[in-house]
Each structure stands twice: as structure tokens, then as C-alpha cells.
Amino acid sequence: MPFPWLRTTGKTPAFRLKYKPAGKTLVVSFVLLLFIVCSSMISTAPDANMRRADKAYAKADFAEAAVWYQKVLDKDPDNTQALYKLGISYLEMCEPRKARLCLDKVNKLDPRFGQKVIVNLAEALHQNYEFEEAKKYYQQEIYGTGRADWNYVEVIRKRIDECNAGMELLAQSSVAQVVNMGAVVNSAKVEFAPVLGLNDSLLVFSAHDAPEGPEEIRFSHKKDGQWQNAKEYIPASNAKTGHSIVTISPDGKLLYTYSPADGLRSYDQSKGKWVNPKPMPIPLNRLANETSVHISADGQFAFFASDRPGGFGGLDLYVSQRFPDGTWSAAINLGADVNTPYDEDSPFVDFDTKTLFFSSRGHNTMGGFDIFRSELRDGKWQKAQNLGYPINSPHDDMYFTLNRKRTTAYFSSDRPGGMGALDLYQILFSEQ
Numbered sequence: 001m002p003f004p005w006l007r008t009t010g011k012t013p014a015f016r017l018k019y020k021p022a023g024k025t026l027v028v029s030f031v032l033l034l035f036i037v038c039s040s041m042i043s044t045a046p047d048a049n050m051r052r053a054d055k056a057y058a059k060a061d062f063a064e065a066a067v068w069y070q071k072v073l074d075k076d077p078d079n080t081q082a083l084y085k086l087g088i089s090y091l092e093m094c095e096p097r098k099a100r101l102c103l104d105k106v107n108k109l110d111p112r113f114g115q116k117v118i119v120n121l122a123e124a125l126h127q128n129y130e131f132e133e134a135k136k137y138y139q140q141e142i143y144g145t146g147r148a149d150w151n152y153v154e155v156i157r158k159r160i161d162e163c164n165a166g167m168e169l170l171a172q173s174s175v176a177q178v179v180n181m182g183a184v185v186n187s188a189k190v191e192f193a194p195v196l197g198l199n200d201s202l203l204v205f206s207a208h209d210a211p212e213g214p215e216e217i218r219f220s221h222k223k224d225g226q227w228q229n230a231k232e233y234i235p236a237s238n239a240k241t242g243h244s245i246v247t248i249s250p251d252g253k254l255l256y257t258y259s260p261a262d263g264l265r266s267y268d269q270s271k272g273k274w275v276n277p278k279p280m281p282i283p284l285n286r287l288a289n290e291t292s293v294h295i296s297a298d299g300q301f302a303f304f305a306s307d308r309p310g311g312f313g314g315l316d317l318y319v320s321q322r323f324p325d326g327t328w329s330a331a332i333n334l335g336a337d338v339n340t341p342y343d344e345d346s347p348f349v350d351f352d353t354k355t356l357f358f359s360s361r362g363h364n365t366m367g368g369f370d371i372f373r374s375e376l377r378d379g380k381w382q383k384a385q386n387l388g389y390p391i392n393s394p395h396d397d398m399y400f401t402l403n404r405k406r407t408t409a410y411f412s413s414d415r416p417g418g419m420g421a422l423d424l425y426q427i428l429f430s431e432q
Helices: 011-018 024-058 062-075 080-092 096-109 116-127 131-143 150-171
Strands: 176-180 190-197 202-208 216-223 231-234 244-248 254-259 263-270 273-279 290-295 301-306 316-321 344-350 355-360 370-377 397-402 408-413 423-429
Touching: 024 062, 024 080, 062 080, 080 096, 080 116, 096 116, 116 131, 116 150, 131 150, 190 244, 190 397, 190 408, 190 423, 202 244, 244 290, 254 290, 263 290, 290 344, 301 344, 316 344, 344 397, 355 397, 370 397
Parallel strands: none
Antiparallel strands: 176 423, 190 202, 202 216, 216 231, 244 254, 254 263, 263 273, 290 301, 301 316, 344 355, 355 370, 397 408, 408 423
């Protein structure tokens, strides 16, 4: 990213024209004055960089902040404030390896810098799969935290549990290969919520500029077994600000979207336009914050996420059945083997195998949201099982959707190595 920098302004030649040398003393005086001016410019340059970096940091524009903090460090490699904030910027950009180097140096340069560097260093190690080392720093954070901050200590203990889960999941044999879908669908934008339609030949997903912006609905068709370059599904001129796709009808003509302002809605898609918007009916919508929904192919069941009162905590997963008259039954919580005190979201149900896939911050996640599965047996959802590594990571892995042959699936993740803040990934399952 190019940014303005201090430049010479041509004042020195003008100064010389106005004050012509009159002797040795004047020349020496001028040289001394020029040295002072240049020294002043050099000494204030890092401060100008720091101000620009801090301004971008305050706006949560971490990519720009990182550029300016690096300029500060180019001149002052041991500047702990710049190192610390550069480390946090890298964490926010999901570059844990770079974050680890910065934060580890801060910790070694100045142990008195503060306890805050410890937990961030632990987080960088955690995100970089260095679970054992991360646990040491998380434990150090607990020792340095007062007993009065019990809630915070519980958060750190959960991080330690995630590291333990990560080590166990990494030790298991992999049943799948995960590949980034590449530039045909991904970009520097945020791509998320992939949905399959038209017998798995259509991939529809949401995209927006990072860190925020109006969502676009985009699509890719599969031709000769390959996904083609994504195009607008709904023109940007008709995009609904803040609305992201959550599911699509089997024929591809009915879209379901979520927005914080309107909750869950359905739209008919006709000739590239949004028409006939309808809020999802109660009890599926507007009783609290309902963030995602999956409708069965026959339209008879709706699985959705909600933080309504009476759940286990955070977002829980519920199911509702459609009656013959078109109304919906009271929502039923899917129970403690699916829901936890943390968030559960983005349900997808394979109705032929009676298997629910969803994302959760609870259970034995290795960090962030992990993708889980639960089977329905004798009318009861079984204890959720983590899909394991490399499907899951210490980052947010969400919006799982499965093809009809159950040979491949798609999801979105902010793991390192992507093209944007969130990318779409494909899961290729191994033959059992």
C-alpha cells in the first residue's frame, strides 16, 4: 500500500539564493544549520510513522497499520510499542507466525512491558498449532491474573482445553484433504457461506470487502467437473446491505438471507432481482437473534440458530416442523449433546443419513469455531463429534455444506494462507 512520506520541498535552494555566502564563517554556520534541520527531520520521521500507524490501528485497519509499524521498526528495531502493536495487527490478519515473532521479541526485550503481551503471545502460538508452548503462556497468564477476575480465568482455561483438544485431534489419522478453492471464487474480499444448488452444479456464496461492506451474492457453475470463475448472482445494484445468504431452495429460485437488522428472510430470485421479500415466520425468526437456517429439500423442517432465552447459552440450534396449513411448530432445542454454553451456528442436515453438521465454539474445539457432526438415533441427537484436522483449525471454520454423493463438502475459514479474510475451501473425503 503506497502512502505519502516526508519529501524535500525545494526550500534549501531558495535559502541559498537569498543568503549568498559572504565568507568562511557564514558557510560553516549554514552547514551547521542544515545539519540541525536534517537531524530534526530524521528524528521526527519515526514519530510521524508511529502516528500514522496508531491512527490506522485505532480504525482497525490492521493491514495499513502493519505497514507503518514496520517503517518504525526499520529505524528502531527494538521499539516495543511498535513491535507489540505490529504483533496484534498480524494476529488480527490471521498471520500467527509473524505475530509470534513480534510478541516473543517484546517479551524478551522488556519483561516489564506488561502481562498483556503474555496472553497475546499464547494466542499466536495457539493459532500456529504450537499447542504445548501456548499452554505454558496461558498458564502464566492465569498465575498473573487476580482471583477477582474469575470470568477471565475461565476464558483462559478454555483456551488451554482447546490446546489439549488440538493436540489430540492432530494425533488422529486424517479422513479428508482440504484445498483452497483458489481464484475462481476467492479474492481479497471476504467469501463465506457456500451453498450448493441445481444438483450440485451451482455454488452460491456471499462476499464483501474487508473489514465490512455491502454483501454481494455470487455464484459459480461447475463445467466438466471444474468450477468456473464466479460471477454476480444478484447484481450489486440490487444487493441488500448487510444481507448474506444462508441457504437456497433446491431449484435455486428461493434465497434465504440473514441480516442483523431484518433477521432471517426469504426472497424470490427472478431475472436477477430480489423480489417478494418475506420475513421468516415465528417461531423461526424475530424472537431473538436468529443467524442461520437450513430448510429440508421437501420444505418440512427448518434447523436454525438462535440466542433466544431458555437455551444452553449463546447461540443454540433448534428445529421446527411445518404444518399442512403452512404454519410452523414451536421450536425444539436440539439438546445438550449438540448445544453448549458457547455458540452453535450454521446448521446443515443430510436428511438421508439423518446427520446434522454445524459449527461450534464449544465441545472439543481446537479454537474458534470448529465443524461437528451429530447423528439422529431413536429420536435423539447423539453427542457431537469433531470432524478433526485438517478440516478444523485453531481459526473459525464454518458454513459446512455437503454434496449429494457425500464425496466432497465446502466451508469457509479464516485460516492462514488464504486470499482474503475469509476464503472458501473444499473438502475431499477419503474412501473408507
